[in-house]
Amino acid sequence: MDERLADVMRPVLWCEPDEPVRAVAARIGTAGESCALVRDDGGLGIVTDHDFRQRVATGEIGVDAPVKDLTSAPVLTIPADAPQSTALSRMVEHGVHHLVVTDAEGQPAGVIRAVDLARPEVRDPLRIRSAIEAATTVEALAAAAAGLPDTLRALRGHGVPAARVGLVHAAIVDALLRRALALTDAPGLATVRRSWILLGSVARREPLPCSDLDTALLWEDIAPDPAEAVREHAGRVLAVLSRCGLRPCPNGANADNPLFSRSQSAWHAATRAWAHDPTREGALLLSAMVTDSRPVTELELGHHLTDAMRSHTRTSQFLRALLDEALAWRPARGVVRDFVVPWRGDHRGQLDLKRSGLAPVVALGRWIAIVTADASGTTPDRLRRGAEAGLLTADERDTLVVGFDSVYTLLLDRELDAIRDGRPATTFVRPRELGSLAQRHLRETFRAVDAVQTKVDNAWLRRLSPHTR
Numbered sequence: 001m002d003e004r005l006a007d008v009m010r011p012v013l014w015c016e017p018d019e020p021v022r023a024v025a026a027r028i029g030t031a032g033e034s035c036a037l038v039r040d041d042g043g044l045g046i047v048t049d050h051d052f053r054q055r056v057a058t059g060e061i062g063v064d065a066p067v068k069d070l071t072s073a074p075v076l077t078i079p080a081d082a083p084q085s086t087a088l089s090r091m092v093e094h095g096v097h098h099l100v101v102t103d104a105e106g107q108p109a110g111v112i113r114a115v116d117l118a119r120p121e122v123r124d125p126l127r128i129r130s131a132i133e134a135a136t137t138v139e140a141l142a143a144a145a146a147g148l149p150d151t152l153r154a155l156r157g158h159g160v161p162a163a164r165v166g167l168v169h170a171a172i173v174d175a176l177l178r179r180a181l182a183l184t185d186a187p188g189l190a191t192v193r194r195s196w197i198l199l200g201s202v203a204r205r206e207p208l209p210c211s212d213l214d215t216a217l218l219w220e221d222i223a224p225d226p227a228e229a230v231r232e233h234a235g236r237v238l239a240v241l242s243r244c245g246l247r248p249c250p251n252g253a254n255a256d257n258p259l260f261s262r263s264q265s266a267w268h269a270a271t272r273a274w275a276h277d278p279t280r281e282g283a284l285l286l287s288a289m290v291t292d293s294r295p296v297t298e299l300e301l302g303h304h305l306t307d308a309m310r311s312h313t314r315t316s317q318f319l320r321a322l323l324d325e326a327l328a329w330r331p332a333r334g335v336v337r338d339f340v341v342p343w344r345g346d347h348r349g350q351l352d353l354k355r356s357g358l359a360p361v362v363a364l365g366r367w368i369a370i371v372t373a374d375a376s377g378t379t380p381d382r383l384r385r386g387a388e389a390g391l392l393t394a395d396e397r398d399t400l401v402v403g404f405d406s407v408y409t410l411l412l413d414r415e416l417d418a419i420r421d422g423r424p425a426t427t428f429v430r431p432r433e434l435g436s437l438a439q440r441h442l443r444e445t446f447r448a449v450d451a452v453q454t455k456v457d458n459a460w461l462r463r464l465s466p467h468t469r
Contacts, residue, residue, distance in 0.1 A: 005110075034048060170207055184240055192220065195301040197215065208411055213249065316464065357442070
């Protein structure tokens with residue numbers, strides 16, 4: 001699946017912005033292509049066979065109109081040296097079937113189409129994405145979402161890296177949320193700007209197949225405050241998403257909870273209070289959750305949430321407190337035994353891979369996101385920025401990225417196997433179930449992550465100083 005795009009891309013077919021639609025359609029058909037690129041003063045645009053079917057065949061655009069009236073801009077691009085799995089996740093994320101492939105100078109070098117990647121692992125997620133967009137009822141939306149687990153399993157079965165599977169999963173969740181909003185009536189809220197915000201692993205685009213859906217809401221400051229109506233509507237949207245197989249957070253991180261649904265000024269006041277007194281109950285936990293946030297609707301408005309966090313967290317006192325919180329997540333490695341596991345309770349003798357393997361790395365990535373004032377991307381993205389900013393060494397970055405990927409892959413595959421077998425998915429495992437090679441690899445990963453945590457703990461102030469001046 002990860003062959004380079006340069007090996008399968010199609011040549012670019014160019015047309016002039018003032019060419020008639022009928023002429024461009026004829027040239028596309030003669031060339032055996034499905035799209036053409038248009039360059040004018042507004043930049044680069046694209047016209048596809050879908051545009052001809054949806055807008056010309058229906059009479060919306062006349063056949064003698066200039067093709068510039070039909071083009072979409074800006075186009076979505078991808079570097080020629082990117083793997084095909086990256087193209088797949090980008091297509092699913094944006095719900096498109098064409099990407100413009102660019103050369104080393106950023107100029108169009110070709111076009112990649114979904115049909116060029118015509119394998120089941122490409123067709124299935126795009127089919128789900130299209131079904132979501134076409135759903136006109138909640139029942140149809142739930143039916144579209146029902147194919148998600150099988151699609152994720154097919155992706156892994158065809159060799160798509162776990163990280164790419166997570167990206168596809170998150171893109172489909174985004175699409176389900178947008179469509180659920182479109183299908184849910186919101187009486188009296190038509191003029192209220194609201195931003196739906198994802199939290200946690202889905203926000204970082206690294207969910208596991210059975211991850212809960214954590215959400216928040218931010219709305220513009222207006223009088224009277226529409227909090228009650230907004231939260232009531234949020235509850236109905238979450239009910240729709242639940243029917244689609246997305247389980248709202250059982251611990252309350254949901255958009256209908258007053259703790260996670262506030263006006264813009266109320267969010268600003270809350271983040272300021274958390275940063276002013278990180279010792280207050282819940283301050284560090286809520287700060288961490290807000291750091292892992294990504295708006296899905298009304299993006300500009302939603303970014304006020306992370307902007308508020310950045311504006312109040314530049315003190316070394318707060319950052320030290322947050323680092324302490326991050327370093328509290330330690331890998332479950334023992335001095336005498338390879339792994340530390342509980343010997344009482346429901347999970348006696350079992351290792352929590354999420355808590356002991358993923359959480360320590362995710363927490364450091366979150367701390368880096370606050371220090372660098374950039375919470376975008378996945379945990380590995382944050383770790384790489386941490387190395388660029390001098391918060392990690394190159395070796396520490398590589399250790400954490402490899403550790404995260406190995407544990408995430410292990411967890412994702414175990415959850416997909418559980419879904420296939422009809423078993424409850426769990427992040428707990430008995431070490432002996434993993435086999436000697438996997439145990440040794442996990443043991444080495446835990447030790448390496450623990451060593452990085454100790455180094456960051458000892459050197460944090462020197463590494464942090466350029467960022468707090």
